[in-house]
Amino acid sequence: xxxxxxxxxxxxxxxxxxxxxxxxxxxxxxxxxxxxxxxxxxxxxxxxxxxxxxxxxxxxxxxxxxxxxxxxxxxxxxxxxxxxxxxxxxxxxxxxxxxxxxxxxxxxxxxxxxxxxxxxxxxxxxxxxxxxxxxxxxxxxxxxxxxxxxxxxxxxxxxxxxxxxxxxxxxxxxxxxxxxxxxxxxxxxxxxxxxxxxxxxxxxxxxxxxxxxxxxxxxxxxxxxxxxxxxxxxxxxxxxxxxxxxxxxxxxxxxxxxxxxxxxxxxxxxxxxxxxxxxxxxxxxxxxxxxxxxxxxxxxxxxxxx
Amino acid sequence: xxxxxxxxxxxxxxxxxxxxxxxxxxxxxxxxxxxxxxxxxxxxxxxxxxxxxxxxxxxxxxxxxxxxxxxxxxxxxxxxxxxxxxxxxxxxxxxxxxxxxxxxxxxxxxxxxxxxxxxxxxxxxxxxxxxxxxxxxxxxxxxxxxxxxxxxxxxxxxxxxxxxxxxxxxxxxxxxxxxxxxxxxxxxxxxxxxxxxxxxxxxxxxxxxxxxxxxxxxxxxxxxxxxxxxxxxxxxxxxxxxxxxxxxxxxxxxxxxxxxxxxxxxxxxxxxxxxxxxxxxxxxxxxxxxxxxxxxxxxxxxxxxxxxxxxxxxxxxxxxxxxxxxxxxxxxxxxxxxxxxxx
Numbered sequence: 001x002x003x004x005x006x007x008x009x010x011x012x013x014x015x016x017x018x019x020x021x022x023x024x025x026x027x028x029x030x031x032x033x034x035x036x037x038x039x040x041x042x043x044x045x046x047x048x049x050x051x052x053x054x055x056x057x058x059x060x061x062x063x064x065x066x067x068x069x070x071x072x073x074x075x076x077x078x079x080x081x082x083x084x085x086x087x088x089x090x091x092x093x094x095x096x097x098x099x100x101x102x103x104x105x106x107x108x109x110x111x112x113x114x115x116x117x118x119x120x121x122x123x124x125x126x127x128x129x130x131x132x133x134x135x136x137x138x139x140x141x142x143x144x145x146x147x148x149x150x151x152x153x154x155x156x157x158x159x160x161x162x163x164x165x166x167x168x169x170x171x172x173x174x175x176x177x178x179x180x181x182x183x184x185x186x187x188x189x190x191x192x193x194x195x196x197x198x199x200x201x202x203x204x205x206x207x208x209x210x211x212x213x214x215x216x217x218x219x220x221x222x223x224x225x226x227x228x229x230x231x232x233x234x235x236x237x238x239x240x241x242x243x244x245x246x247x248x249x250x251x252x253x254x255x256x257x258x259x260x261x262x263x264x265x266x267x268x269x270x271x272x273x274x275x276x277x278x279x280x281x282x283x284x285x286x287x288x289x290x291x292x293x294x295x296x297x298x299x300x301x302x303x304x305x306x
Numbered sequence: 307x308x309x310x311x312x313x314x315x316x317x318x319x320x321x322x323x324x325x326x327x328x329x330x331x332x333x334x335x336x337x338x339x340x341x342x343x344x345x346x347x348x349x350x351x352x353x354x355x356x357x358x359x360x361x362x363x364x365x366x367x368x369x370x371x372x373x374x375x376x377x378x379x380x381x382x383x384x385x386x387x388x389x390x391x392x393x394x395x396x397x398x399x400x401x402x403x404x405x406x407x408x409x410x411x412x413x414x415x416x417x418x419x420x421x422x423x424x425x426x427x428x429x430x431x432x433x434x435x436x437x438x439x440x441x442x443x444x445x446x447x448x449x450x451x452x453x454x455x456x457x458x459x460x461x462x463x464x465x466x467x468x469x470x471x472x473x474x475x476x477x478x479x480x481x482x483x484x485x486x487x488x489x490x491x492x493x494x495x496x497x498x499x500x501x502x503x504x505x506x507x508x509x510x511x512x513x514x515x516x517x518x519x520x521x522x523x524x525x526x527x528x529x530x531x532x533x534x535x536x537x538x539x540x541x542x543x544x545x546x547x548x549x550x551x552x553x554x555x556x557x558x559x560x561x562x563x564x565x566x567x568x569x570x571x572x573x574x575x576x577x578x579x580x581x582x583x584x585x586x587x588x589x590x591x592x593x594x595x596x597x598x599x600x601x602x603x604x605x606x607x608x609x610x611x612x613x614x615x616x617x618x619x620x621x622x623x624x625x626x627x628x629x630x631x632x633x634x635x636x637x638x639x640x641x642x643x644x645x646x647x648x649x
Binding site for chain 1: 373379381426429430431432433434436437438440441442444445448449451452453454562563566569570573615616619620621622624625626627628629632633
């Protein structure tokens with residue numbers, strides 16, 4: 001019983017961690033390369049979810065919806081970059097926090113303005129509906145396995161892209177020393193735009209992938225944004241590898257902590273006190289984890305060498 | 307070195323003197339407002355709005371102390387509002403309703419939280435500091451949502467406002483207004499005294515150049531931590547007042563969006579002037595209060611459906627205003643005033 005629950009929660013944690021990674025990857029690149037705090041990265045995720053809801057209802061299929069939603073999310077990210085964000089790169093972090101906070105307010109209300117305040121739901125695509133038996137008598141939804149597969153695929157793609165292509169090389173160089181990259185004659189503005197648009201698209205992809213299993217509603221990006229920040233701070237800002245490992249850690253710690261903290265506390269406390277403190281501690285776990293990591297390693301687990 | 311001695315010998319250049327009329331006007335306006343409120347016919351509404359302005363003014367003031375003078379961008383300052391509010395609420399639900407016990411407990415709890423989290427957070431710099439203060443505030447937020455005996459997610463209604471030495475005069479809105487004004491004035495004078503003292507100069511020195519301060523024999527960490535604790539206690543007091551005004555406490559007092567709003571208030575008013583933070587809080591809350599009506603009145607040429615949706619979603623206008631202020635109004639409202647006084 002406990003073993004199967006642990007298996008299911010591990011898979012759930014893995015899936016949550018990979019979604020977090022998709023969001024955190026863009027955030028950590030934007031942060032590392034441009035030294036830009038983008039609080040509005042969470043709304044890109046929300047926009048992705050709304051786009052898939054709109055496009056899959058319009059085209060009648062999830063696949064077609066995704067094919068339309070991704071370029072739209074990319075275009076939307078680029079639009080925001082041109083209109084607002086590129087004017088903020090030279091500003092200090094405080095200005096960036098505030099202006100992007102303004103973008104959150106605007107877009108959270110904006111989706112309400114366009115789609116209404118009621119949550120939308122997106123049907124799970126036909127091929128991926130249903131469950132498979134992953135162990136004796138243990139069913140797990142196919143769609144969640146598909147999310148895990150898609151997340152791992154994107155992570156692998158990103159690894160190849162960052163480590164073995166020219167753009168990836170520039171991105172890595174930019175994270176280490178942007179002035180030097182610029183001095184070597186690279187069009188840093190265009191590099192910023194590519195990185196930003198790509199990050200926005202990844203966040204949009206994450207939003208689109210979770211749309212069938214969560215309800216699509218205004219403000220859905222706010223809390224996941226904070227988690228993504230926790231991930232990149234733990235992983236070390238600018239480090240894709242750090243973001244990947246930290247995202248999986250956070251996903252597993254959060255998911256498994258929520259279902260097992262009361263059980264573990266029962267070893268030392270009486271049952272009612274254990275379930276109460278367990279419920280109190282579980283959502284705090286990842287923040288305690290982050291504080292502990294920063295206490296011992298103030299620049300995260302995989303600091304980018306400067 | 308020369309820069310440092312320069313700031314020490316000339317603390318108040320002459321334009322500063324002209325600016326100093328502003329806090330006098332500000333506090334005179336707060337003191338006179340109840341008289342006008344009673345004449346306006348909607349006194350309950352005006353009083354409660356202004357009380358709210360002063361409470362947030364106190365919270366923004368406390369943030370300005372570390373943000374404007376110490377360059378410590380705390381993105382979790384709402385946590386202290388929550389500590390103050392929950393101290394009042396939790397004590398009241400156990401029958402301890404006197405402010406003379408509640409407030410010291412709230413201040414002690416805020417100071418302890420600030421001391422522990424500050425000691426950890428101040429080890430980090432820049433973005434990491436922003437994020438770790440945020441993480442600590444989120445911890446408290448989730449702790450509050452899980453406090454089932456004290457309302458959990460939904461929050462909890464307080465039986466009454468706090469008593470003062472057994473007397474229940476804070477139930478009267480005028481008396482509560484006066485008490486809030488007293489707290490705000492006290493907080494302002496204390497902060498003013500702090501920033502003009504030697505302590506305040508060291509704090510500003512660490513903001514300009516921490517390495518240099520260390521080289522001349524100060525330990526920036528201690529000064530920053532002390533300022534962080536003082537600031538947290540002031541925000542905790544604001545939290546006590548907030549719980550009393552609403553006669554309600556909830557985890558919503560310490561969402562990260564609330565911390566963001568506090569930063570915005572300080573920046574809107576102008577960093578590092580103290581009264582600027584209060585003006586910023588006032589401008590923010592009044593804008594939030596009246597923007598829907600302004601939008602409704604200003605969009606008379608649109609059809610009813612669009613007009614209603616625009617009024618309903620007023621934050622769609624509020625967000626861009628925020629962005630424009632950041633992009634174009636450097637130095638906030640105080641910056642505009644200062645430029646105005648220079649001609």
